[in-house]
Amino acid sequence: MADDWKFDVPTTGTKHLPPDARYMEALSSQGYGFEVAIADLVDNSIDAGAKDVVIHFLRDGDQLVSLLIIDDGEGMTDDGLDIAMTVGGQKHYNRQALGMFGTGLKSASLSHASAVTVVSKTKKTRPSGRRWLMERALSSFQCDIVDPHYAQTLIDRYYQCPITWQGTVIRWDGVKNFPQRGGSGQTDRYLHRTINKLGLHLGLYLHRFLAREDFNITIAVEDVSTGTEYMNFGVVPLDPFGYPVSGHPDYPRQFVADVPSVGQLGLDAHIWVPKSNLDEYRAVGSVIDRQGFYFYRHNRLVQAGGWNNFRQPEQHLSLARVAVDLPSGSEKVFRLTVKKEGVEMSPEVVSALEEAVDDQGRLFTQYLVDADTTYREARKRSGTVRKQVIPAGKGIDASVRETIEDELPILPGEDPISVRWTKLETDVFFEVDRDGRSINLNQHYRAAILGGRRGTLNDAQVVKSLMYLMLHQVFEKEYSGPREKDNLQLWQSVLVSAARAELERMTDDD
Incomplete structure (x- = not known):
């Protein structure tokens, strides 16, 4: 039987099997994180020789409407745009190019937006553009040709910022993780959180480029109805090897x-x-x-x-x-x-x-x-030997848990202490559940602690971390003595009073 086995499989011909249009859905479902997707587009700007890249969030009052990435790279012609908007269309990269597969622009964009428009011009050509609509991409491979007048308008909007004679604008519409309702400061909180994470991600993964004097990334927020620019700051390089002094004399x-x-x-x-x-x-x-x-x-x-x-x-x-x-x-x-x-x-x-x-x-x-x-x-x-503690568990963010484990020796084989919200009487702020290895916080005061923000599993990290630091020793003893019980009652009274004061302040603000 071994002699009959062949590594070459005999064939009788070939058959052309083009991808189904649903391939676009698979392409846009690769798990691109928001920051990773933006970084992929900035890679294209770097490959195009851009010196300045602007990541522009557009809002209309309290509602986010679009996201644009603008660069002053060499731009693209009509033919170049067709290649860029074709899945796998980029066939030749120079030796130092950051692009690899010819899918980044499409998959990164359509992972997060229902439509992606690309408008570009070179020094020798007029602006032109293409648009992929996710709805249409799922049924066919028909890509829209952008009206030349609008292409010129979009380029003019960013003339001198950063585009001068050449450049590219990528526009995302129907961004999936934009807040659907902008009330109660939700949009501001989203922008603060998202832009902070985006700045750190770009600062880290592109730190060698950002360290150069001739390359900049700017993140800005503009209200399209008033023209007001709410935010405009440059991304700073975050060198993971940027320590002032080495931790060991023999290194690096x-x-x-x-x-x-x-x-x-x-x-x-x-x-x-x-x-x-x-x-x-x-x-x-x-x-x-x-x-x-x-x-x-x-x-x-x-x-x-x-x-x-x-x-x-x-x-x-x-x-x-x-x-x-x-x-x-x-x-x-x-x-x-x-x-x-x-x-x-x-x-x-x-x-x-x-x-x-x-x-x-x-x-x-x-x-x-x-x-x-x-x-x-x-x-x-450090001069001190810290006592072993029971580790923190659910309700405490992973980064906080790891900092605790970095700072304190952990008791081996112990179930962690979780911190969670639950219904309690209004005259208590917390409850210690020894058997369940849990610190229960009063759901009644959650809104006061969060300042009206939406709650999540890992919300209120400062409060939860403090509660863990205050109470972990309770779980490490078989019973609480009179002094410890008195401390628990003291903390209970003060925290209830503070939480009620926060609730009253929220009512007054309303």
Whole structure:
């Protein structure tokens, strides 16, 4: 039977099977996060040679209406627009291009908007445009041709800001995660939250470009009915290796791994200063997420942390970060996701890392030991030995839980303490449920704590974190003594009074 097996499958011909129009639905359902989608569009601006990119939120009073990304790149002709709006249409990228698959503009945009319009002009051509409507894309591959007069109007709107002689405008309409109702300050809260996350994401993944003097990204908000600009600020680079002083005197240090199918792979190993409060360290992600490899492709960060099956993440390696610039021709061993926010590393590379050395013959695995030791010794130098605690659980945000675990030794094998809202009598603010391992907060005062905002599982993080810090010891004892019971009653009375005062203030404001 083995002799009959063949690796070549015999065929009798070929048949052309074009994709069904529903392919567009699959293309737009790849899980693009909002910030990741915008970053993908900014990549196109960088590839077009843009010096200035503006991300423009348009609102009409309290209602968000559109989002635009404008750049002063080289622009596109009619033929260029057709290629850009064709799925997989970009066939040739230069060696340093950030684009890869020819799907980013379409999939990123239609993941978040019901319509995407692209208007562009070069120095030698008049403005022209194309539009994809998601509704039409699902039934056919018919792409709208934008009226030339409107294309000129849209270009003129951003003339000198940033477009002068050439550039591109991408317009999203029907943005899915825009607030549907703008009342009660919902739009302002959405913008504050979204723009903060967007600025951090762009600042991190494009930090090498933003560090240049000739490249800028601006985020702005404008009211189209009044022309008022509510916000206008530049995105600042967030260098994940931007520490003022190294956490270890022997680092940074470069190691080299010999990967047979690629050649020599450089590993720039860094150890952060313990307990840093810099955004470059804290704003990147959680303790678990921010350690590990930071892969760059053509100076664009494509993975921010993670060990890629080389080892498991752990608290004691939270200071370890390794910068890796992916060499050309390494696609077989480093496979990038379409969204450019992760890398799949082959077993060949994992094996090579075990043997990676620096110019003095020191193994890369010793770097991990040094990072671990730096973290542990910093804890010893603090001069205090903190008591082990029961970990925090549901209701406390993951980033807060990890900070607690970073600062306090955790009792092994203990169920975590959750913090949740529930119905209680109005004369109590909280209830300690020892058996259920839960701190219950009074639902009656939730609106006062949130200031009228909509509640979520992880809302009111400051209050919940404080309640955990105040009460975790109650769960670590078999019973409460007279002094502890008196403290609980004291906190109960003060918090009820404070919550009632907040409710009265809200009523007065109304």
